[in-house]
Amino acid sequence: MQTESVIEDTAPQELTKDFGHASTSHLWFCGYPGFNTQVIFYAATGQSLNAPSTVSIYDADGFLVNEVRVAFGNDNPGVFDLEPLTSGCKLEGGLKHGHLVVTSPAGVFHQSRLTSMRDAWINNSSKLINKRSELFYPLRFAPDRSSFVALVNHTAEVAEVRIRTFCGSRSPRADLKIPALGARIFNLDTLFPEYGYVQDQALNAYVRLTSRVGGSVGCLFMDRLLEKADSDVFQTIC
Amino acid sequence: MTAETYTWRAFFICNDLTKPVVHFFPHSAGSAAPYAVNCTLAIFGGDLNARSVTLEGARLNQPDGIRLDAVFPELLQSSQGFIGLDVCLQSVQRRMDLTSSQIVIELVKGKQVLRYFAARVGSLTESKAEQFFPIVDCADAGTTIVAVNGAAAHSRVGYKKLGLPYNPTQSAATDTVDQSTHGLEGIDLAGLSIVELGANVVRSDAHNLISASGGVPSSTSIAHTPETFVNSQREHFGLQPLAPGVYSSIQESDAVTYYALVRDINTRTPISVHAL
Numbered sequence: 001m002q003t004e005s006v007i008e009d010t011a012p013q014e015l016t017k018d019f020g021h022a023s024t025s026h027l028w029f030c031g032y033p034g035f036n037t038q039v040i041f042y043a044a045t046g047q048s049l050n051a052p053s054t055v056s057i058y059d060a061d062g063f064l065v066n067e068v069r070v071a072f073g074n075d076n077p078g079v080f081d082l083e084p085l086t087s088g089c090k091l092e093g094g095l096k097h098g099h100l101v102v103t104s105p106a107g108v109f110h111q112s113r114l115t116s117m118r119d120a121w122i123n124n125s126s127k128l129i130n131k132r133s134e135l136f137y138p139l140r141f142a143p144d145r146s147s148f149v150a151l152v153n154h155t156a157e158v159a160e161v162r163i164r165t166f167c168g169s170r171s172p173r174a175d176l177k178i179p180a181l182g183a184r185i186f187n188l189d190t191l192f193p194e195y196g197y198v199q200d201q202a203l204n205a206y207v208r209l210t211s212r213v214g215g216s217v218g219c220l221f222m223d224r225l226l227e228k229a230d231s232d233v234f235q236t237i238c
Numbered sequence: 239m240t241a242e243t244y245t246w247r248a249f250f251i252c253n254d255l256t257k258p259v260v261h262f263f264p265h266s267a268g269s270a271a272p273y274a275v276n277c278t279l280a281i282f283g284g285d286l287n288a289r290s291v292t293l294e295g296a297r298l299n300q301p302d303g304i305r306l307d308a309v310f311p312e313l314l315q316s317s318q319g320f321i322g323l324d325v326c327l328q329s330v331q332r333r334m335d336l337t338s339s340q341i342v343i344e345l346v347k348g349k350q351v352l353r354y355f356a357a358r359v360g361s362l363t364e365s366k367a368e369q370f371f372p373i374v375d376c377a378d379a380g381t382t383i384v385a386v387n388g389a390a391a392h393s394r395v396g397y398k399k400l401g402l403p404y405n406p407t408q409s410a411a412t413d414t415v416d417q418s419t420h421g422l423e424g425i426d427l428a429g430l431s432i433v434e435l436g437a438n439v440v441r442s443d444a445h446n447l448i449s450a451s452g453g454v455p456s457s458t459s460i461a462h463t464p465e466t467f468v469n470s471q472r473e474h475f476g477l478q479p480l481a482p483g484v485y486s487s488i489q490e491s492d493a494v495t496y497y498a499l500v501r502d503i504n505t506r507t508p509i510s511v512h513a514l
Contacts, residue, residue, distance in 0.1 A: 206301035
């Protein structure tokens with residue numbers, strides 16, 4: 001049996017889609033050299049993947065750099081590798097990353113699968129920050145690792161996120177802006193240098209992220225192990 | 239009248255190398271005051287006797303955490319494999335909604351740290367009563383599903399094999415999923431226990447992909463389906479027609495929470511966990 005697979009390349013175009021219909025997922029993607037990202041499509045019982053889904057790739061500044069339509073010729077899960085479609089994305093924070101919007105007919109689900117040199121993660125949906133929902137996360141500032149947070153703006157307006165660190169009796173904060181439909185990655189050692197660069201020993205801390213302006217922002221945390229100069233390893237995506 | 243209790247159900251691994259830590263962030267939307275919150279930790283499963291400890295001193299909007307082997311010293315003496323954990327938050331203020339609180343489980347193994355957000359019990363909606371999740375095995379990592387039954391009673395865990403990996407030798411007729419022959423299988427998950435549902439992966443040298451056979455660990459009663467698939471890698475412009483692996487859906491109940499667990503293929507070390 002030949003499985004029908006359809007890809008239609010489309011040039012970058014003005015965003016006109018309504019994100020509120022059908023089944024829409026907002027995911028963070030990251031390409032070489034940090035990660036490889038795949039999107040996995042799967043359908044509910046009785047649903048089919050025959051109908052095309054739209055995969056829109058926005059770079060870190062929120063510009064639409066590629067948009068394709070994907071269909072799978074049977075009802076089984078399908079895997080879509082993003083690497084060939086992300087060459088137009090600019091580097092931001094040392095990584096080629098951005099915002100991925102996947103829209104499918106109702107009953108079709110998506111998840112992203114991120115793989116690095118050593119590890120792999122699956123992600124159905126990022127943790128959301130908005131006016132009603134805050135996020136906290138434990139961190140470890142240590143000489144052998146750096147902590148990063150990736151923020152993805154799901155909406156067409158600039159989002160503002162406040163990140164506050166709790167460590168001992170101090171709680172410094174930083175205000176971050178994420179472009180409309182874009183993404184940003186922040187090194188927490190840089191945001192909070194008093195913890196990141198002067199510690200000889202590991203220091204446990206928490207960060208708390210809140211948003212007062214703008215819509216929902218997806219959030220992922222990751223660590224980079226500084227094992228050797230030429231073999232940084234990303235791990236612990238949550 | 240006592241305040242309502244909110245429960246998160248998770249699992250962890252504790253042995254000589256892996257040390258678990260639980261982090262909790264009591265939070266109530268719209269309330270910024272640091273009200274006192276009681277945090278009760280309960281462990282179950284494995285070869286442990288179920289036990290709970292209540293921690294005092296937690297405050298609303300203030301994150302905190304503690305090593306589990308400091309709370310439960312018996313974890314240092316035995317306990318291999320998965321252990322269940324219930325984290326219950328209760329505010330001293332009546333009618334305080336703590337549903338937006340968050341619990342993070344951290345497993346520390348040397349330099350390697352695995353963290354994940356725990357799932358809240360009772361958060362299921364009717365539309366989410368059946369979850370779909372593909373078990374995908376690739377060259378570097380394999381995925382399994384961990385079911386955690388925190389209730390004292392048995393619970394039926396449904397496990398539906400919905401599709402087969404793409405096989406070019408199959409006919410169109412057999413490639414279509416037949417629900418009558420791929421109906422709901424299941425196991426009776428004993429009370430206060432944890433089970434890992436997943437695929438036994440075998441490396442396929444032909445295409446550097448992983449073939450998979452449906453099945454579960456030997457400690458459970460699900461029948462193995464020993465098909466071995468070699469996926470024909472039909473990549474063009476990044477599109478793969480099918481994920482290698484088995485495809486499952488699970489039926490949820492409030493007693494059981496589910497997690498996707500990704501293991502390193504070679505070492506079987508857990509590398510990421512995601513609440514379903």
